[in-house]
Amino acid sequence: MQTLEVKTPLVVRTLATQMNIKPFQLISKLMSMNIFASMNQEIDISIAKNVAEKFGYKLVLAKQESVKIAKPKLSIEQDILVGKKEGNLVERPPVVCILGHVDHGKTTLLDTIRHAHVAAGEAGGITQHVAAYQIEKNGRKITFIDTPGHAAFSKMRERGANLTDIGVLIVAADDGFMPQTDEALKFAQKANIPIIVAINKIDSKGANSDRVKQQMQQRNITPEEWGGKTLCTEISALQGINIENLLELIWLQAEIMDLRSDLSSPAGGIILESKVTSGHGAMASTIIQNGILKVGDCIVCGPCYCKVKSLINDRGQRIEEALASTPVNIIGWSDIPEVGSKFSLVENEKAARKQAEEVEVELKKIQSLQKNDKEEIINLDQLFSAIAAVEEKTLNVILRADVHGSMEALGDVLGTIHSKKIKLNILNCGVGSINKSDVILADTSKAQIIAFNVKTEPNSQALAKQLGVKIIQHDIIYEIADKVREAMAECLDPELQENKLGAAEVRKIFNIKNNVIAGCMTIEGKILKEKFSRVIRKKEMIFQGKFASIKREKDFVNEVRAGFECGIIISGFDTFEIGDIIECFDIIKIQPSL
Numbered sequence: 182m183q184t185l186e187v188k189t190p191l192v193v194r195t196l197a198t199q200m201n202i203k204p205f206q207l208i209s210k211l212m213s214m215n216i217f218a219s220m221n222q223e224i225d226i227s228i229a230k231n232v233a234e235k236f237g238y239k240l241v242l243a244k245q246e247s248v249k250i251a252k253p254k255l256s257i258e259q260d261i262l263v264g265k266k267e268g269n270l271v272e273r274p275p276v277v278c279i280l281g282h283v284d285h286g287k288t289t290l291l292d293t294i295r296h297a298h299v300a301a302g303e304a305g306g307i308t309q310h311v312a313a314y315q316i317e318k319n320g321r322k323i324t325f326i327d328t329p330g331h332a333a334f335s336k337m338r339e340r341g342a343n344l345t346d347i348g349v350l351i352v353a354a355d356d357g358f359m360p361q362t363d364e365a366l367k368f369a370q371k372a373n374i375p376i377i378v379a380i381n382k383i384d385s386k387g388a389n390s391d392r393v394k395q396q397m398q399q400r401n402i403t404p405e406e407w408g409g410k411t412l413c414t415e416i417s418a419l420q421g422i423n424i425e426n427l428l429e430l431i432w433l434q435a436e437i438m439d440l441r442s443d444l445s446s447p448a449g450g451i452i453l454e455s456k457v458t459s460g461h462g463a464m465a466s467t468i469i470q471n472g473i474l475k476v477g478d479c480i481v482c483g484p485c486y487c488k489v490k491s492l493i494n495d496r497g498q499r500i501e502e503a504l505a506s507t508p509v510n511i512i513g514w515s516d517i518p519e520v521g522s523k524f525s526l527v528e529n530e531k532a533a534r535k536q537a538e539e540v541e542v543e544l545k546k547i548q549s550l551q552k553n554d555k556e557e558i559i560n561l562d563q564l565f566s567a568i569a570a571v572e573e574k575t576l577n578v579i580l581r582a583d584v585h586g587s588m589e590a591l592g593d594v595l596g597t598i599h600s601k602k603i604k605l606n607i608l609n610c611g612v613g614s615i616n617k618s619d620v621i622l623a624d625t626s627k628a629q630i631i632a633f634n635v636k637t638e639p640n641s642q643a644l645a646k647q648l649g650v651k652i653i654q655h656d657i658i659y660e661i662a663d664k665v666r667e668a669m670a671e672c673l674d675p676e677l678q679e680n681k682l683g684a685a686e687v688r689k690i691f692n693i694k695n696n697v698i699a700g701c702m703t704i705e706g707k708i709l710k711e712k713f714s715r716v717i718r719k720k721e722m723i724f725q726g727k728f729a730s731i732k733r734e735k736d737f738v739n740e741v742r743a744g745f746e747c748g749i750i751i752s753g754f755d756t757f758e759i760g761d762i763i764e765c766f767d768i769i770k771i772q773p774s775l
C-alpha cells in the first residue's frame with residue numbers, strides 16, 4: 182500500500198487529486214460507505230483513511246506549519262472542570278444521540294434527562310435551544326444531541342462528519358424492533374459508533390423486555406446479561422425509571438472509549454444548526470470538538486468566518502470559553518455557515534477573512550467547473566452495473582417497505598416481471614420511510630424509488646421533486662407491480678410503426694408541362710398530401726416518398742377521400758402504370774409494451 186501524506190482540512194476534490202483519481206470515483210466510493218459528500222466538502226480524517234485504503238493508499242497526516250494558532254492558556258478553573266489530564270490531553274464528555282423508531286420515546290427520554298439534570302432557575306428555567314444540551318452529575322458530563330432520531334445524525338454523516346460518540350438505541354418494550362430501529366442500528370454500525378440499547382416503556386401493559394433482547398440477539402447485538410457485548414438497560418422514559426442507570430452505562434461506555442481532547446490543538450467544532458436571528462445576526466449552534474473556543478477568537482467555516490462576539494451555552498448563559506463536547510451558540514458570523522460543516526480556529530480576523538474569501542473563490546471556480554463535474558457525475562452511472570447495460574435497457578430501482586416481511590413480498594412480486602426489452606435492477610432495498618439519502622442515491626444512480634406502505638419524509642419529497650426523482654408509492658403490492666411495469670415500459674424507446682391512411686388506384690396517366698400526373702380514384706381511406714406515399718405494382722412496392730401535389734379538378738388540395746378522383750404528382754417518381762396502387766401512410770411513434 183502506498184503512503185500518502187495529507188494535510189487537513191481534507192477536501193474531497195483535493196484528496197481525489199492526490200490519489201490520482203477522479204473526484205466522482207471518490208464520491209461514489211464514499212457513497213458506498215453511506216457518506217454523501219460533495220466535491221468541495223471536507224471529510225473526517227478517519228473516513229478519509231478508510232476510503233483511501235480502498236484505493237490502495239495509507240494516509241498519514243503531514244505536520245501542519247502554515248496556520249499560526251494562538252496557544253490557548255489554561256485557567257485553573259478549566260483544570261478542575263476537565264478532570265483527568267495527561268499533558269494537554271483531557272477527558273471530554275461523550276456526545277450522545279438518541280436513535281430509534283417513531284413513538285418509542287426518544288423525545289420523552291431527552292426531556293426526562295434534561296429536566297432531571299438541568300437545574301431549574303438557570304436562565305429563568307428556559308433552556309436555550311442550542312440543538313444539543315449537556316448534563317452534569319458529580320463532575321461528569323454528557324452532551325445529548327437534541328434532535329431525536331437519526332435525521333440529525335445522518336445529516337452529519339452525509340457531510341462526512343463524525344460527531345456522535347455513542348448512540349442510544351431506544352426500543353419500546355411493547356413494540357419491539359421496528360423498521361426505523363433497524364435503520365438506526367444500521368446507521369450506527371456503518372458509522373462505527375457503539376450503541377447502548379434502552380428498552381423503554383417497561384411500565385406499559387404489553388411490555389416484554391425479553392422479546393426485545395431476543396430481537397437483539399437475532400441482530401447480533403446480544404445484551405451483556407445474555408452473554409453478549411451490548412450494553413442494555415430497561416427504562417421508563419415517562420416515569421423516570423432507571424434513567425440514572427442508563428446515564429451510568431453511557432459513562433461506562435465513554436470510559437471504555439477513553440474520549441479525550443487536546444487542549445493545545447486549535448479550537449474547532451461542527452455546525453449543528455445555523456440561522457439569522459433578529460438580535461444577533463447570523464448565529465450557529467455548534468458542538469466544540471477540540472481545543473478551547475473563546476470569545477474574541479477568529480474561526481473559519483467554508484466561505485464564512487466569525488470573530489466570536491459571544492458564546493451562549495445551552496442554559497442561555499453567556500460564557501467566555503467552551504471546551505470540547507460543549508454545545509454552544511456562536512454569534513458574530515459573516516454569513517450563515519452550512520449545517521454539518523466544520524469550523525476551525527485561525528490566527529486573527531484578517532486571516533479568517535482571507536481564508537474564507539479563498540474558499541469562496543474556490544467555490545466559484547467549482548461552480549464554473551460544474552459542467553465538467555456533471556459529466557463526471559454522469560459517468561458515475563457506470564459504477565452501477567445496471568446502468569452499464571447498453572443493448573438491453575435497465576430500470577434501476579431502490580425499494581423501501583415498512584417491514585422485512587413486506588419487503589420480501591415486494592421482491593417476490595417484482596421478481597415475476599419479465600421482459601426481453603428491459604431488465605429491472607434492484608440497487609438497494611431497506612425498511613423505513615424514504616429519506617434524503619435514498620433520494621440522493623436515486624438521483625445519482627438514475628433510479629426510481631419504489632415504496633410499499635411507507636411515507637416519504639417531507640424534505641425528501643421536496644428534494645425528489647427538485648431532482649426529478651420518481652417515487653412509486655402504494656400500499657397495495659399489486660398496484661405497485663403494475664406501476665413498475667408501466668415505468669419499465671416508459672423507459673423503452675418509442676417504436677416506429679406504419680399507419681396506413683388510404684389508397685388510390687391509378688386509372689389514367691397525364692403528361693403536363695414536364696410533370697407526370699397519375700389520374701387516380703381514391704379507393705380506401707384518404708390521401709393526405711402532408712403524409713407519405715408508396716407506389717405498389719402487382720403487390721410489390723416499387724417506390725416510397727412524398728407527395729408533390731394533389732389536385733381535385735382544378736384545385737390543389739391537401740386531402741382526398743375515398744370515392745373521389747384526383748391527380749397525384751409524387752416527388753422523384755414519374756413512371757406510373759395504369760393499375761398501380763398509391764398508398765398513403767403515416768409513421769407514428771408508439772410506446773412499446775414490455
Ligand code: GDP
Binds near residue numbers: 282382385
Ligand atoms: P418519539 O417519537 O420516539 O420521540 O416518541 P415520544 O417521546 O414522542 O413518545 C411517544 C409516546 O410514547 C408518547 O405518548 C409518550 O408519552 C409515550 N412514552 C414515551 N416513553 C414512555 C414510557 O416510558 N412509558 C410509557 N408508558 N409511555 C411512554
